[in-house]
Amino acid sequence: MSEIQSVKIAVRGLTKIFGDAPEDALDLLHKGETKQTIFERTGQTVGVADANFDVYEGEILVVMGLSGSGKSSLIRCLNRLNEPTSGEILIDGQDIVGLKHRDLLQVRRRKFGMVFQHFALFPHRTIQQNVEYGLEIQGVAPEERAEKALTALSQVGLESSVDSYPDQLSGGMQQRVGLARALAVEPDVLLMDEAFSALDPLIRRDMQQELIALQSRMRKTIVFITHDLDEALFLGNRIILMKDARIEQVGTAEDILSNPATTYVERFVAEVDKTKLLTAGAVMRKTRTVAFVNDGPRTVLRKMEDEDLNLLFVVESDFTLRGVVRDDAALKAVQRGERGIQEIIETSIEPVGIDTPVRELFAPLSESSMPAPVVDDAGRLKGMVVRASLLQGLADQSSATTTEEAA
Amino acid sequence: MIDIPRLPLADWIDEGLDALTDQFAPATKLVSDLVETGIESAVDGLMWLPPWLTILLVSALAWRLAGRRTALLSLFGFALLWNLGLWEPTLQTLVLVLIATLVAVAIGAPLGILAAISGGVYRVLFPILDFMQTMPAFVYLIPAIPFFGLGPVAAVFSTVIFAMPPAIRLTTLGIRQVPADLVEAADAFGSTKWQKLVKVQLPLAIPTIMAGINQTIMLALSMVVIAAMIGAQGLGGEVWRAIQRNEAGMGFEAGLAVVVLAMVLDRITQGIIRNRRSPAN
Numbered sequence: 001m002s003e004i005q006s007v008k009i010a011v012r013g014l015t016k017i018f019g020d021a022p023e024d025a026l027d028l029l030h031k032g033e034t035k036q037t038i039f040e041r042t043g044q045t046v047g048v049a050d051a052n053f054d055v056y057e058g059e060i061l062v063v064m065g066l067s068g069s070g071k072s073s074l075i076r077c078l079n080r081l082n083e084p085t086s087g088e089i090l091i092d093g094q095d096i097v098g099l100k101h102r103d104l105l106q107v108r109r110r111k112f113g114m115v116f117q118h119f120a121l122f123p124h125r126t127i128q129q130n131v132e133y134g135l136e137i138q139g140v141a142p143e144e145r146a147e148k149a150l151t152a153l154s155q156v157g158l159e160s161s162v163d164s165y166p167d168q169l170s171g172g173m174q175q176r177v178g179l180a181r182a183l184a185v186e187p188d189v190l191l192m193d194e195a196f197s198a199l200d201p202l203i204r205r206d207m208q209q210e211l212i213a214l215q216s217r218m219r220k221t222i223v224f225i226t227h228d229l230d231e232a233l234f235l236g237n238r239i240i241l242m243k244d245a246r247i248e249q250v251g252t253a254e255d256i257l258s259n260p261a262t263t264y265v266e267r268f269v270a271e272v273d274k275t276k277l278l279t280a281g282a283v284m285r286k287t288r289t290v291a292f293v294n295d296g297p298r299t300v301l302r303k304m305e306d307e308d309l310n311l312l313f314v315v316e317s318d319f320t321l322r323g324v325v326r327d328d329a330a331l332k333a334v335q336r337g338e339r340g341i342q343e344i345i346e347t348s349i350e351p352v353g354i355d356t357p358v359r360e361l362f363a364p365l366s367e368s369s370m371p372a373p374v375v376d377d378a379g380r381l382k383g384m385v386v387r388a389s390l391l392q393g394l395a396d397q398s399s400a401t402t403t404e405e406a407a
Numbered sequence: 408m409i410d411i412p413r414l415p416l417a418d419w420i421d422e423g424l425d426a427l428t429d430q431f432a433p434a435t436k437l438v439s440d441l442v443e444t445g446i447e448s449a450v451d452g453l454m455w456l457p458p459w460l461t462i463l464l465v466s467a468l469a470w471r472l473a474g475r476r477t478a479l480l481s482l483f484g485f486a487l488l489w490n491l492g493l494w495e496p497t498l499q500t501l502v503l504v505l506i507a508t509l510v511a512v513a514i515g516a517p518l519g520i521l522a523a524i525s526g527g528v529y530r531v532l533f534p535i536l537d538f539m540q541t542m543p544a545f546v547y548l549i550p551a552i553p554f555f556g557l558g559p560v561a562a563v564f565s566t567v568i569f570a571m572p573p574a575i576r577l578t579t580l581g582i583r584q585v586p587a588d589l590v591e592a593a594d595a596f597g598s599t600k601w602q603k604l605v606k607v608q609l610p611l612a613i614p615t616i617m618a619g620i621n622q623t624i625m626l627a628l629s630m631v632v633i634a635a636m637i638g639a640q641g642l643g644g645e646v647w648r649a650i651q652r653n654e655a656g657m658g659f660e661a662g663l664a665v666v667v668l669a670m671v672l673d674r675i676t677q678g679i680i681r682n683r684r685s686p687a688n
């Protein structure tokens with residue numbers, strides 16, 4: 001995330017109104033009226049209202065919101081399946097809103113691959129023919145087409161059953177085909193509208209993980225839509241939160257969880273935590289090795305080397321947390337010929353109570369690269385939380401609960 | 408009493424038709440000759456084959472397309488018609504039906520596609536179809552005569568008009584029924600209208616279009632029988648003669664032959680539809 005990010009898609013003042021008199025609705029929208037009022041007064045439905053955001057090259061941008069909040073309307077504007085009512089959509093700096101139909105077809109062919117909630121595979125075509133569809137449209141020769149289709153299929157872990165028809169595959173398999181069909185045209189941007197929402201929770205989890213793996217391999221720019229906060233937190237480099245056709249907040253998972261921009265976001269997030277009741281204890285990792293207060297600096301250094309760590313938590317013999325010791329301090333202590341580590345223990349570290357809600361951990365953790373020690377009521381070390389395990393924990397928890405509900 | 412003059416609707420139609428027949432006389436003459444030759448050579452060709460061979464061939468075709476039961480039906484059905492001495496009129500009717508269906512579908516399917524794609528065409532065409540389908544079948548016979556004279560060509564002409572509506576309707580319906588997300592997927596990959604039509608909409612509409620063709624065939628058969636009144640030969644001619652001579656038995660035999668032909672044609676087209684429905688096999 002540290003490299004300078006280039007903007008792949010810039011969306012400026014994008015508005016989409018459904019109905020035959022968008023002008024009236026547009027006026028009211030500029031006066032700040034809500035979607036509800038506008039519908040009551042004009043009968044026009046506001047799909048997207050004045051959206052402004054960038055999609056960075058190589059990121060997964062998640063658009064999240066309740067059903068009807070305008071997510072699909074928004075993503076369908078990006079390749080003009082929905083004709084925007086006003087605003088600009090710059091792709092690699094080129095505004096596609098004014099494009100003539102022929103040029104638009106070229107943009108759709110070269111820049112985008114789309115994956116649909118209900119797969120939208122062509123039932124009269126085999127798996128291979130489905131994956132070849134986009135290439136066929138581009139006029140690619142049959143041999144090259146077949147080759148690229150097979151590559152795309154192997155990217156999603158599907159190499160057998162290329163001659164089957166879609167209705168012979170399970171839902172998860174069908175969506176792999178949907179993904180392969182989108183990947184086969186080697187698009188710059190993948191548009192995924194609730195792509196995993198129709199799948200069973202366990203398969204859904206698999207697909208999410210594979211999408212992340214795929215994205216880290218291929219560095220695709222992905223715009224992913226979901227109504228599910230956990231999915232958003234798990235997948236999104238950044239998240240856009242929508243409500244009633246408007247964008248409420250754009251930010252990283254941490255931003256959204258720890259600094260909700262509006263009371264709506266706050267409630268949305270609180271809702272998730274309430275149902276999950278996630279605590280530090282649930283997401284912590286075991287500490288594999290600790291330093292005891294009576295250890296010498298050489299022992300501590302060797303423990304660090306064995307586990308490939310650069311710091312250790314220091315505990316008393318009953319595991320009461322005393323502080324932390326770092327490798328550079330231990331090395332200096334050895335060089336100075338010291339026998340104990342008493343002098344080099346840092347005690348400024350803030351432990352986290354085992355019952356602390358996960359939500360309260362985002363802010364402190366996002367400011368330090370160090371793991372936070374987790375202690376019980378008596379102050380004894382029980383484990384630690386690192387930033388990465390937080391999101392993973394959140395997501396695992398939710399898929400576990402949804403599985404139980406489904407069962 | 409107020410004297411409202413009668414609307415000369417009939418006169419207008421007559422004048423219009425006269426103008427049209429004058430205008431297109433050379434063209435209709437040409438078409439007429441062509442179709443007449445076509446019908447005659449098709450019937451002659453079929454008559455040249457021994458009936459038992461034709462019956463076996465048709466039954467084999469029925470087997471392939473629609474299974475054993477239909478094959479048996481056509482084997483025994485046609486054998487009976489041969490035995491009753493109705494072989495030639497049966498063939499004449501079959502040829503008229505097939506030619507009329509061919510023409511009706513060749514014109515109707517493209518019209519149906521146009522109506523599916525363009526809202527304007529739809530709004531103009533579909534009320535006309537409603538009108539056409541409520542008009543009594545006999546009425547279609549009358550304008551055919553000034554154009555083509557009495558005989559098989561006029562029969563084919565009015566049959567085509569009468570049997571075309573389902574071919575149009577079900578083509579439009581089939582295309583409009585293609586799930587929206589599939590059409591959207593085609594659009595998302597940058598398909599042109601034509602690519603979308605040929606690669607997605609038409610293939611998925613085929614079962615419905617086939618159902619339309621099935622209806623067209625059935626309508627064509629009923630019309631070809633009625634068209635005996637304007638000189639079409641075939642089974643209708645037999646029925647017509649039976650009426651004029653008041654021979655109930657002969658009328659029944661010819662009627663039975665129409666039923667056999669209808670059943671065989673219906674089963675075979677239904678069989679084709681069934682086979683198309685399961686691409687996975």
Ligand SMILES: Nc1ncnc2c1ncn2[C@@H]1O[C@H](COP(=O)(O)OP(=O)(O)O)[C@@H](O)[C@H]1O
Pocket residue numbers: 018019045046047065066067068069070071072073074
């Ligand atoms: N084609 C359409 N015509 C009219 N209204 C539409 C159309 N598509 C979406 N809408 C309306 O726009 C709003 C946003 O819908 P949508 O973008 O599908 O929401 P989401 O994907 O977040 O569930 C809803 O009020 C919906 O009824």
Ligand SMILES: [Mg+2]
Pocket residue numbers: 071072073194
């Ligand atoms: Mg949606």
